[in-house]
Amino acid sequence: MPHHSNPESFTRRTYDYIVIGGGSTGLVVAARLAEDPSVQVGIIEAGPYHKDDPRVTIPGYFGKTLGDPSFDWMFESTPQTHLDNRILPLARGRTLGGTSTINSMTWARASKADYAALVELGNKGWSWEDWLPYFLRSESMPEAYVKGSREEKEDLAAYDANEGVHSSEGRVKLGYVPWFGDTHRPFFRALEGLGVPSNPSSGSGANTGNFTLVTSIDPKSATRSNATSAYYEPSSQSSNLHLITGAHVTRILLDGPERSEGNVGGKGEARAVGVEFEFGDAQDGGEEGSYMSPVILEQSGIGSPSLLKSLGITPLVDLPGVGENLQDHPLVPMSYELKDSKTITGDLLRDPAFAAKELEYYQKTRKGQYASIHSAFSLLPLQHLMTPPQISAVARSIDPVRLSAGNGGRGGKGKRYEIQRRWIEDPTHANIELMHVPEYCAFGAGPPKKEGRYVSILVVLMHALSKGSVHASSKKSRARPVINPAFLSHPSDMTMLAHGVRFAHRVAGTSPLGDLISSPSHPTAEELASGGGGLEGYIKKLVESGHHPIGSCSMLPRRDGGVVDERLKVYGTSNIRFVPPFPSSARTDDFVWDCVVVGFVVDASILPIHFSAHPQATLYALGEKVRFFLYQFVVGGV
Numbered sequence: 215m216p217h218h219s220n221p222e223s224f225t226r227r228t229y230d231y232i233v234i235g236g237g238s239t240g241l242v243v244a245a246r247l248a249e250d251p252s253v254q255v256g257i258i259e260a261g262p263y264h265k266d267d268p269r270v271t272i273p274g275y276f277g278k279t280l281g282d283p284s285f286d287w288m289f290e291s292t293p294q295t296h297l298d299n300r301i302l303p304l305a306r307g308r309t310l311g312g313t314s315t316i317n318s319m320t321w322a323r324a325s326k327a328d329y330a331a332l333v334e335l336g337n338k339g340w341s342w343e344d345w346l347p348y349f350l351r352s353e354s355m356p357e358a359y360v361k362g363s364r365e366e367k368e369d370l371a372a373y374d375a376n377e378g379v380h381s382s383e384g385r386v387k388l389g390y391v392p393w394f395g396d397t398h399r400p401f402f403r404a405l406e407g408l409g410v411p412s413n414p415s416s417g418s419g420a421n422t423g424n425f426t427l428v429t430s431i432d433p434k435s436a437t438r439s440n441a442t443s444a445y446y447e448p449s450s451q452s453s454n455l456h457l458i459t460g461a462h463v464t465r466i467l468l469d470g471p472e473r474s475e476g477n478v479g480g481k482g483e484a485r486a487v488g489v490e491f492e493f494g495d496a497q498d499g500g501e502e503g504s505y506m507s508p509v510i511l512e513q514s515g516i517g518s519p520s521l522l523k524s525l526g527i528t529p530l531v532d533l534p535g536v537g538e539n540l541q542d543h544p545l546v547p548m549s550y551e552l553k554d555s556k557t558i559t560g561d562l563l564r565d566p567a568f569a570a571k572e573l574e575y576y577q578k579t580r581k582g583q584y585a586s587i588h589s590a591f592s593l594l595p596l597q598h599l600m601t602p603p604q605i606s607a608v609a610r611s612i613d614p615v616r617l618s619a620g621n622g623g624r625g626g627k628g629k630r631y632e633i634q635r636r637w638i639e640d641p642t643h644a645n646i647e648l649m650h651v652p653e654y655c656a657f658g659a660g661p662p663k664k665e666g667r668y669v670s671i672l673v674v675l676m677h678a679l680s681k682g683s684v685h686a687s688s689k690k691s692r693a694r695p696v697i698n699p700a701f702l703s704h705p706s707d708m709t710m711l712a713h714g715v716r717f718a719h720r721v722a723g724t725s726p727l728g729d730l731i732s733s734p735s736h737p738t739a740e741e742l743a744s745g746g747g748g749l750e751g752y753i754k755k756l757v758e759s760g761h762h763p764i765g766s767c768s769m770l771p772r773r774d775g776g777v778v779d780e781r782l783k784v785y786g787t788s789n790i791r792f793v794p795p796f797p798s799s800a801r802t803d804d805f806v807w808d809c810v811v812v813g814f815v816v817d818a819s820i821l822p823i824h825f826s827a828h829p830q831a832t833l834y835a836l837g838e839k840v841r842f843f844l845y846q847f848v849v850g851g852v
């Protein structure tokens with residue numbers, strides 16, 4: 215099947231479905247829809263298709279694509295008021311496969327309670343049991359998990375069978391990495407010494423404790439398994455699946471006689487009748503991009519009428535939740551120098567001679583550091599890090615924001631805070647993640663020593679109380695969005711992170727991990743000892759995005775600030791219409807044509823509350839689930 219390199223051939227046909235963005239979730243939806251040969255499916259992707267590029271396929275090359283505009287949108291936050299006005303880089307895949315092409319490949323599910331929260335917030339059909347069949351369709355877990363004896367598996371807290379909750383027949387190839395580094399197991403033993411148990415079944419809905427994660431690295435080839443290789447490429451010969459790359463969608467075209475500036479949200483629903491995109495690189499001022507869904511909706515006239523008017527966009531659907539409720543996983547890196555400068559760590563890859571040898575080893579054996587990524591994690595309820603009075607103080611600090619959230623805190627926004635308060639007080643729910651990385655990571659504090667060997671612990675806040683926004687900045691297509699994650703704007707986020715950092719420092723000081731470490735590098739011993747000020751200063755200086763933004767097109771009831779309903783239809787739109795294929799207004803670099811089914815928002819932005827997990831496993835399952843909604847929508851008229 216056709217991968218169109220010019221818009222004329224792509225627009226020469228009528229589509230039943232257009233998927234905007236060939237990213238992680240989009241490619242799942244597109245490939246699954248195209249399994250029905252009677253429908254025509256089109257994918258419009260802004261970035262290029264990097265087929266078989268080693269920077270994508272070799273796991274140990276993770277990071278090489280970040281900051282490269284042919285892979286990464288390279289978004290930036292607004293100056294963050296609570297981080298001394300720092301501007302943070304916000305990476306996002308701008309290439310076929312989207313962020314699954316540039317991510318660090320760890321594969322995790324959230325807890326049953328995380329998925330239950332979706333139901334509690336008003337979405338029927340989204341509990342753990344509802345997700346499970348789609349998890350199974352999306353993953354191909356190796357039959358033989360970690361090679362070796364039962365003791366070795368226990369040592370690594372790695373999956374062992376987990377009857378019924380994993381599948382070896384889905385699309386994304388998963389495997390344990392062959393190289394863990396010398397600090398992986400000592401990290402677990404130190405945590406156990408501090409009372410945190412190992413959990414070899416973290417994918418079964420109870421995810422607290424220590425575990426080695428599987429990764430989206432195909433264990434046979436030791437290459438990245440992403441949305442492109444797992445979904446697009448196996449279907450790419452289908453004559454009904456069409457892809458255009460280098461095509462930036464600027465607007466969904468809405469129709470409806472009652473739509474006019476003076477009659478926003480008037481009778482009936484707006485119908486999506488087409489998609490407008492620009493082909494090729496931006497001519498003026500370089501390539502720019504969007505946190506896709508909210509910005510495209512706003513540029514199409516769907517959003518807060520006052521905001522849209524201020525940008526000169528005619529409001530067509532009054533939906534003030536668009537772009538609001540942005541949440542992320544803020545992350546603080548800590549690095550420790552190891553005593554033995556001969557330890558084999560990821561730091562060695564900074565030495566070109568070692569890197570060349572290691573690459574040769576990878577090419578011959580499909581093993582070693584280049585076949586691997588960090589994979590030791592611990593998910594911690596706050597009860598491991600804080601005393602009961604400290605936890606109560608954090609829980610109480612939520613009440614003012616909850617009560618001011620409208621309807622005396624009983625509305626949807628209030629409910630989200632209520633759930634977060636419950637999770638904070640729940641000794642079985644994780645709020646902090648510790649991620650072990652066998653190399654230096656605290657680059658924001660300064661460079662590592664040339665010959666130094668390090669272990670790092672990244673402290674991640676899983677349910678931040680701070681909520682931000684992302685909006686279009688102008689009517690102009692491709693104008694850079696205004697992204698304000700509002701990191702640490704709720705003071706308790708700093709409190710929880712600071713306790714997380716102190717606990718991680720205790721882990722680093724506990725045998726056997728502590729025996730390997732010579733000294734804390736960052737934060738320094740002084741910063742750690744200085745109580746509030748020094749440590750908070752360090753966190754403000756080093757905290758970064760965990761690159762897991764969600765929430766900006768939340769699946770919630772409309773009265774609660776929702777953008778999509780529980781079947782992911784954008785409120786105020788009817789979403790579907792088939793009309794003749796060719797526009798009269800097509801120009802060379804700006805295509806407008808009518809076709810199609812659009813208006814479904816299918817990506818991380820629909821999750822209304824953050825989960826205690828890295829998102830990709832959930833998003834692949836989301837794509838699998840949504841495909842059924844779309845099918846029912848068209849065929850069953852649901």
Ligand SMILES: Cc1cc2nc3c(=O)[nH]c(=O)nc-3n(C[C@H](O)[C@H](O)[C@H](O)COP(=O)(O)OP(=O)(O)OC[C@H]3O[C@@H](n4cnc5c(N)ncnc54)[C@H](O)[C@@H]3O)c2cc1C
Pocket residue numbers: 234235236237238239240258259260261280305306307308309310311312313314316317318319320321322461462463464503504505506510760761762763816817818819828829830831833
């Ligand atoms: C550095 C990094 C490391 C990560 N590591 C992990 C990890 O180890 N484990 C994990 O679970 N998660 C990880 N994540 C997060 C995870 O990969 C993402 O949350 C997930 O891939 C997002 O999927 P999506 O479908 O929402 O969006 P994407 O995969 O980003 O897809 C959106 C697509 O839409 C396209 N697009 C955007 N705007 C337009 C437009 N106007 N016109 C046409 N196309 C457009 C984009 O180019 C992109 O291809 C990481 C993220 C980053 C950045």
